[in-house]
Amino acid sequence: xxxxxxxxxxxxxxxxxxxxxxxxxxxxxxxxxxxxxxxxxxxxxxxxxxxxxxxxxxxxxxxxxxxxxxxxxxxxxxxxxxxxxxxxxxxxxxxxxxxxxxxxxxxxxxxxxxxxxxxxxxxxxxxxxxxxxxxxxxxxxxxxxxxxxxxxxxxxxxxxxxxxxxxxxxxxxxxxxxxxxxxxxxxxxxxxxxxxxxxxxxxxxxxxxxxxxxxxxxxxxxxxxxxxxxxxxxxxxxxxxxxxxxxxxxxxxxxxxxxxxxxxxxxxxxxxxxxxxxxxxxxxxxxxxxxxxxxxxxxxxxxxxxxxxxxxxxxxxxxxxxxxxxxxxxxxxxxxxxxxxxxxxxxxxxxxxxxxxxxxxxxxxxxxxxxxxxxxxxxxxxxxxxxxxxxxxxxxxxxxxxxxxxxxxxxxxxxxxxxxxxxxxxx
Ligand code: GDP
Numbered sequence: 407x408x409x410x411x412x413x414x415x416x417x418x419x420x421x422x423x424x425x426x427x428x429x430x431x432x433x434x435x436x437x438x439x440x441x442x443x444x445x446x447x448x449x450x451x452x453x454x455x456x457x458x459x460x461x462x463x464x465x466x467x468x469x470x471x472x473x474x475x476x477x478x479x480x481x482x483x484x485x486x487x488x489x490x491x492x493x494x495x496x497x498x499x500x501x502x503x504x505x506x507x508x509x510x511x512x513x514x515x516x517x518x519x520x521x522x523x524x525x526x527x528x529x530x531x532x533x534x535x536x537x538x539x540x541x542x543x544x545x546x547x548x549x550x551x552x553x554x555x556x557x558x559x560x561x562x563x564x565x566x567x568x569x570x571x572x573x574x575x576x577x578x579x580x581x582x583x584x585x586x587x588x589x590x591x592x593x594x595x596x597x598x599x600x601x602x603x604x605x606x607x608x609x610x611x612x613x614x615x616x617x618x619x620x621x622x623x624x625x626x627x628x629x630x631x632x633x634x635x636x637x638x639x640x641x642x643x644x645x646x647x648x649x650x651x652x653x654x655x656x657x658x659x660x661x662x663x664x665x666x667x668x669x670x671x672x673x674x675x676x677x678x679x680x681x682x683x684x685x686x687x688x689x690x691x692x693x694x695x696x697x698x699x700x701x702x703x704x705x706x707x708x709x710x711x712x713x714x715x716x717x718x719x720x721x722x723x724x725x726x727x728x729x730x731x732x733x734x735x736x737x738x739x740x741x742x743x744x745x746x747x748x749x750x751x752x753x754x755x756x757x758x759x760x761x762x763x764x765x766x767x768x769x770x771x772x773x774x775x776x777x778x779x780x781x782x783x784x785x786x787x788x789x790x791x792x793x794x795x796x797x798x799x800x801x802x803x804x805x806x807x808x809x810x811x812x813x814x815x816x817x818x819x820x821x822x823x824x825x826x827x828x829x830x831x832x833x
Contacts, residue, residue: 525688528655529816538811538819539829541787547832548790549577554831557591557604567592578762579615579793583800587611609831615796616823620805624780624820625751626662626718632748633665633711634718637704638782639737639772640756642725644765645784645810647676649756650720651683652810652818658687659816662717666691667707669700669740670724680722686815700724700736704744712747719748734775741776753779754807759786759794766801773802784810787817792830795821 529537552573556566567588574584587608594607627634636653640646650666657664666684668677674696681691692710694703704721711719723740741750755778757769772778781798786809795806806821 526655526686526815528659528687530659531656531820534816535819535822535825538809538817539822539825541811547830549573549792550831550833553608554605557595557608562592562595574793576791577793578789578791578797580797580800583615583793583796587615590614605831609827612796612827612830613823615800616827617799617805618823620799620823622780622805622807622821624754624807626657628748628751631715633708633716634751635708635711635744635748636718636720636752636754637723637737637741637744637750637776638720638754638756639723639776639778640725640782641768642673644725644756644758644761645782646670646722646725646756647679647683649754649782649784649808649810649818650680650722651686652815653720653808654684654689655687655816656818657718658689663714664689665707665711665714665716665719667704667719667721668693669703669707670722671696671698671700671703672724672726676722701739701743704740705746708744708747730771730775733771737772737776753777754782755780755802755804756782756784757798759783759791759810760789762791762794763797765794766797769798769802773804778802778804780805780807782806782808782810782818783821787811792826795826 553570556562556570556573559566570591571584571588574587575581579587590611591604591607594610595602595604598607624636625634626636638646638650638653654664654666664684666680666689668680668691670676671694677691677693677696681693683689684691692703692707694700694706700723704723707719707721721740721744723737741753744750753776755769755772758765761768769781781802781804783795783798783806786792786795795809798804799806808818809821809826811817811819
């Protein structure tokens, strides 16, 4: 080989090697993976989050992934509590107890579920008393203001006392009670002279007129484990159905069991309304066909109440305004038939506080037809004439036991005379 030929071969080998080196470098550059982003992108929706959660390994809890030991075996093992064993057994028995599938994750997208017909929890008696006391004080203080304004004057003339009496009459206190209150306050101020506290003298007289001594307990339960049987009477529109619904709620709030009897068979709507009230707090209603014998429904309600051993059976009655003889017949029969199995423990008369003297006249018909043991004065929130409480008790000789102070389902409270008088006086 000539020296020229040797140089050509060496140059060719060098060029070949350089070409190979360049080819290798280029192919390595092409195979490099891209750099990961610095921070992960947050998932856009809860579903995406759920799917992302799915990708992570699920934490191992009893029954999820790991095979749960049989409960009997677990209960023997010292380290595992019975509750844990039960949880393990339950979750093991449930299909799909492990990590959610993609389909499940899709279903987890927030959506507005239709409202379930849940049983309501009525307000407790103590808290409603506090709430309604404030309402009473707020709405009835006009009378107190008017009376105290007169008493604060220096020298009380006959005109002043006339004004005092008129304020009482305007508040539906009734003529007899108004005269008594005036006479006694006047007497106290005269006897005590400058020593007297007119506001306190008035308060004492109002308390006496409301009769703080009267018992206002309600016979919710009967004797010897029998249910209490409460008959509810009153004219249509007085708030009878509402009151029975609220009574049921009051009882449920206090932990007693109740059954309702829709013995107002003349109004289909009344039975319907009563049933709805009951259903809201899980209380059942005994009903009869429209126009059927009310006494038969009352009998059935008491029978069922005894069978189911409830604490109280509350019976609605028809409130048609007809003559006294008819009313006596109708209520008398209901009472007779219902009490064949268990005595009536309470007869409540529902009275609309806004109807004033007219309402009292109607109420008297009921008290003559049936032995009323207590008054429920409804719509006391709808009148500034709180004096009706005094007139009702005085004229009918029956204590006000409960008062309705609003349109809410729990706006019924036991009547508290001292709180009522303080409400009248705006204290
Ligand atoms: P019923 O015909 O005697 O059964 O009377 P309802 O129970 O149907 O009541 C008649 C109306 O009086 C309804 O609109 C009730 O909401 C209303 N009502 C009942 N009690 C009260 C109350 O204490 N205050 C107010 N403001 N309204 C009441």
